[in-house]
Amino acid sequence: MIELQHLNFGYEPQRTILQDISLKLGQPGQNVIGLIGPNGSGKSTLFLNLVGILRPTSGNILVDDQPIDYRKKGLNALRKKIGIVFQNSDQQIFYSIVKDDIAFALHNLKLPQAEIDRRVDQVLTELDIQALANRPIQYLSGGQKKRVAIAGILVLRSEWLLLDEPTSGLDPDGRARMLALIKGLVARGQKIILSSHDMDFMYEIGDYFYLLNAGHIVKEGPKDQVFADAALLKRSQLEQPWLVQLSQRLGLPLYQNSEALFADQQLQQTLRAALAKGE
Amino acid sequence: MLTIDKYAYANRIVQWSPQLKALCWLIGMIIAFQPIMALKPVLLVAVAWNTVYLTHVSWHQYFKWFYALLPFLLLSIIGIVFTAGTDPQQIYAPLKLFGGYIGLSKVMLPRGIAVAVQAGTAIVCTYWFALTTPFQQIIGFLKWTHLPNILIEETMLMYRFIFIFIEAFEQIYQAQKLRFGYDNLHLMVHSSGILAKMLFEQVMVNYEQMVYALDAKLYQGEFYVKGPEP
Known part of the structure; x- marks a missing residue:
């Protein structure tokens, strides 16, 4: 469990980026937690606070009921527990060959070579990127680089995985692959916190959401509650997911994802009947 | 590229x-x-x-x-x-x-x-x-010749980041060229100056983000350099 108690943060004393943030992450039924908000709302800054890269100006962060220990040893323990993947893949890939980069964090932990090889192979298989293992990084696509960046953190087997804008810059195929990847990780018990501007993506993948605006949490709750408030989303410069719009504007049932909508035989029959009648 | x-x-x-x-x-x-x-x-x-x-x-x-x-x-x-x-x-x-x-x-x-x-x-x-x-063969060879690790580390990182640098250079250069930034000598000198300034600024910003990423990967001050394949 990660708990934030009245957290404030600012790079300068006069200008706070995060204001009085209190939340509990990892409550039962919350495997994928979404952090949504417009540009500059403080999502990335909150992530950096969670992994101890930035230190709150005031307030506390408790991880498993213990405050973060900001000494080197404490931070290393924290980062083994909470892994973070940043938005720009190029800035977090240091080696020129995929498998060397994935092994980087494990070498830093000074694990035995056999264990490193085993974990790297496992992650390559899990993310379905075995074919990329010996490829030079500079010839990978944006989506492939994102997967490599995630693999480089997954090898740590951290309890929590923070993903900052995992779909930014991805084409539809890359986005679909990212969705499948996250679903796969969740299915094997990985706890994930992610931030994104892609509301449809967030709606489809997340269980519980925090809406951040100008450094404040303005709403939190399960996805059907947070995305139901169209006016609040608009004020926060966000848009409602299309499935929620279909439900609110056309009176269709609220589907959890697009597959559920297109698999609804009853809806199809009703629509066909209505169209035939219209003719 | x-x-x-x-x-x-x-x-x-x-x-x-x-x-x-x-x-x-x-x-x-x-x-x-x-x-x-x-x-x-x-x-x-x-x-x-x-x-x-x-x-x-x-x-x-x-x-x-x-x-x-x-x-x-x-x-x-x-x-x-x-x-x-x-x-x-x-x-x-x-x-x-x-x-x-x-x-x-x-x-x-x-x-x-x-x-x-x-x-x-x-x-x-x-x-x-x-x-x-290929580059990993060159690194393997340098390792085989027992050159100091720091030298091999530097070579490795330069090779990795030179592609990112060239990509940034090309993007800025193309954007300037599309807006006629290199049409005559005077403009060329001016645009080259801006290009150098922007690249320098990007290096500073990227450096900060790279330090964050190194922290997340538990970097201990040393890059592991792999020896030649058996």
């Missing part, structure tokens, strides 16, 4: 051991710098042909890679063969100027040609090695 790098990963001898390729390069360099002149042009032509054969690169592209080096080579050769003196007998095509003569030195011309052939042979051999050896 550095297309030159792609050939290193897909050529006819990519599977050769880097030690063998380095040995071939060394023999080439020895021939380039030994005193028997006749061997050098023969080697130059043979290695250039062999490089094109092994990498499937077109001659046109191959010659284009020399454009970057030619100005330096030409300047050096011009510096050697051009001379000024009072005796026109010592100068080919003497040109009278301020009471003296300038032109190609009869003594230095053979020397200049020798240096040009020598440098050309060495460059062709180095291109052969660079175009046939």
Whole structure:
């Protein structure tokens, strides 16, 4: 469990980026937690606070009921527990060959070579990127680089995985692959916190959401509650997911994802009947 | 993107051991710098042909890679063969100027040609090695020669980040060019200054983000460098 108690943060004393943030992450039924908000709302800054890269100006962060220990040893323990993947893949890939980069964090932990090889192979298989293992990084696509960046953190087997804008810059195929990847990780018990501007993506993948605006949490709750408030989303410069719009504007049932909508035989029959009648 | 790098990963001898390729390069360099002149042009032509054969690169592209080096080579050769003196007998095509003569030195011309052939042979051999050896093989080879880890680390990181740097350079340059930033000399100087400033700023921002990423990967001050594959 990660708990934030009245957290404030600012790079300068006069200008706070995060204001009085209190939340509990990892409550039962919350495997994928979404952090949504417009540009500059403080999502990335909150992530950096969670992994101890930035230190709150005031307030506390408790991880498993213990405050973060900001000494080197404490931070290393924290980062083994909470892994973070940043938005720009190029800035977090240091080696020129995929498998060397994935092994980087494990070498830093000074694990035995056999264990490193085993974990790297496992992650390559899990993310379905075995074919990329010996490829030079500079010839990978944006989506492939994102997967490599995630693999480089997954090898740590951290309890929590923070993903900052995992779909930014991805084409539809890359986005679909990212969705499948996250679903796969969740299915094997990985706890994930992610931030994104892609509301449809967030709606489809997340269980519980925090809406951040100008450094404040303005709403939190399960996805059907947070995305139901169209006016609040608009004020926060966000848009409602299309499935929620279909439900609110056309009176269709609220589907959890697009597959559920297109698999609804009853809806199809009703629509066909209505169209035939219209003719 | 550095297309030159792609050939290193897909050529006819990519599977050769880097030690063998380095040995071939060394023999080439020895021939380039030994005193028997006749061997050098023969080697130059043979290695250039062999490089094109092994990498499937077109001659046109191959010659284009020399454009970057030619100005330096030409300047050096011009510096050697051009001379000024009072005796026109010592100068080919003497040109009278301020009471003296300038032109190609009869003594230095053979020397200049020798240096040009020598440098050309060495460059062709180095291109052969660079175009046939993938980077991880070069790192494996450096490790095999027991060079200090810090040097290999630096080489590795430079290779990784030079692509990102070139990509950023190209993006800014194209954006400037599309807005007519290089249309005349004055604009070119101005745009080049902005380009350098922007690249420097990006380096600073990227550095900060890289430090965050290193923290997340539990970096302890040392990059692991892998030895040659067994």
